[in-house]
Amino acid sequence: ATGSAPAVPIDERFDIAYVTPVTIGTPPQTLMLDFDTGSSDLWVFSSHMPPFQVRGQEIYTPDESSTARLLEGHTWSIMYGDGSASRGNVYVDTFAVGGLTVLNQAVQTAQQVSASFTSATNIDGLVGLGFSTLNTVRPESQLTFFDNAKASLDNPVFTADLKYMAAGTYDFGFIDRAKYTGEITYVPIDPDPGYWIFTSSGYAVGASSNFSATPIIGIADTGTSLVYLPTAVLTAYYRQVQGATNSRSYGGYVFPCDSALPSFTFGVGEERFTIPASYIRYAPVTEGSATCFGGLQSSSELGINIWGDVALKAAFVVFDSRSPPRIGWAKK
Numbered sequence: 001a002t003g004s005a006p007a008v009p010i011d012e013r014f015d016i017a018y019v020t021p022v023t024i025g026t027p028p029q030t031l032m033l034d035f036d037t038g039s040s041d042l043w044v045f046s047s048h049m050p051p052f053q054v055r056g057q058e059i060y061t062p063d064e065s066s067t068a069r070l071l072e073g074h075t076w077s078i079m080y081g082d083g084s085a086s087r088g089n090v091y092v093d094t095f096a097v098g099g100l101t102v103l104n105q106a107v108q109t110a111q112q113v114s115a116s117f118t119s120a121t122n123i124d125g126l127v128g129l130g131f132s133t134l135n136t137v138r139p140e141s142q143l144t145f146f147d148n149a150k151a152s153l154d155n156p157v158f159t160a161d162l163k164y165m166a167a168g169t170y171d172f173g174f175i176d177r178a179k180y181t182g183e184i185t186y187v188p189i190d191p192d193p194g195y196w197i198f199t200s201s202g203y204a205v206g207a208s209s210n211f212s213a214t215p216i217i218g219i220a221d222t223g224t225s226l227v228y229l230p231t232a233v234l235t236a237y238y239r240q241v242q243g244a245t246n247s248r249s250y251g252g253y254v255f256p257c258d259s260a261l262p263s264f265t266f267g268v269g270e271e272r273f274t275i276p277a278s279y280i281r282y283a284p285v286t287e288g289s290a291t292c293f294g295g296l297q298s299s300s301e302l303g304i305n306i307w308g309d310v311a312l313k314a315a316f317v318v319f320d321s322r323s324p325p326r327i328g329w330a331k332k
């Protein structure tokens with residue numbers, strides 16, 4: 001089996017997150033979920049939440065699904081890198097995305113979500129695509145939809161083709177030759193922490209003329225909007241940007257929106273990928289401001305480097321869960 005589904009930006013002004021239509025239950029209930037390689041819980045806004053916590057999101061109502069079964073005595077609770085959080089109980093039900101159907105998928109129903117989820121009106125929940133070891137359901141942790149689907153997939157892979165200010169695609173079980181050019185460069189993944197962690201071979205500010213071959217260990221994370229890198233890399237980049245400062249009040253590097261920005265190149269093995277300046281001129285700090293927030297930010301507060309959507313948009317990425325797992329990057 002294979003599947004293919006769109007990854008739609010939730011905001012038409014800038015790429016803060018991407019959502020994908022899924023159906024859950026019988027008859028099918030459609031929700032728009034954020035497919036997140038940085039976590040491993042499949043959770044949804046649900047009829048078990050206090051109504052004031054729901055602000056326009058679609059909800060899953062297990063009582064209206066003839067195939068829903070409560071997973072007695074199981075609960076979950078998760079906190080993300082940005083401090084947002086959610087928790088609740090667990091059902092199993094039929095889950096379908098992009099033509100793929102998984103019977104008896106653990107669907108984690110929210111009973112409480114933090115304010116940032118309530119205000120993210122276009123995100124009805126998350127589909128974790130990290131390793132199932134990270135799943136927070138207790139007393140028995142549950143498998144991700146990808147791990148449940150893997151045995152029936154033509155290949156144990158999924159790919160991300162995210163796009164700048166446009167809908168991209170997640171493919172499951174196959175690698176679409178039409179979505180990339182040249183060859184795919186694969187590098188090993190360390191699956192122990194449960195994330196898609198790989199080592200980039202280095203970086204260059206601007207075109208890859210002055211490439212600095214320094215290894216950068218980081219997570220390939222579809223659920224993170226920006227790129228978070230070591231301070232040394234950030235200062236090398238923003239040194240080239242007129243008027244750039246690391247603003248405490250705005251919580252990161254900002255610069256005049258009309259400043260000239262170099263591109264940013266990162267290495268995967270011998271291959272070089274360039275993030276265009278337009279992706280790094282991320283967004284005005286507030287609507288209409290002449291000060292812009294950078295798409296490259298410091299990872300020092302996070303303790304881990306993250307190749308989020310700003311980097312993933314610059315490539316076609318293969319998440320290959322054969323053993324040992326590996327990640328592939330190709331130009332497009």
Ligand SMILES: CSC[C@H](NC(=O)[C@H](Cc1ccccc1)NC(=O)N1CCOCC1)C(=O)N[C@@H](CC1CCCCC1)[C@@H](O)C(=O)OC(C)C
Pocket residue numbers: 016017034036037038039079080081082083084116120195219221222223224225226228302306308
């Ligand atoms: C650097 S880690 C921060 C990361 N969050 C983010 O990147 C959020 C995502 C978001 C989108 C829409 C609405 C609300 C939040 N964006 C964010 O903090 N932004 C502030 C800077 O400008 C860009 C938007 C994060 O926590 N990612 C989560 C998934 C994410 C999905 C959307 C809802 C909130 C949770 C996950 O990938 C994760 O925790 O990864 C770990 C490995 C860091």
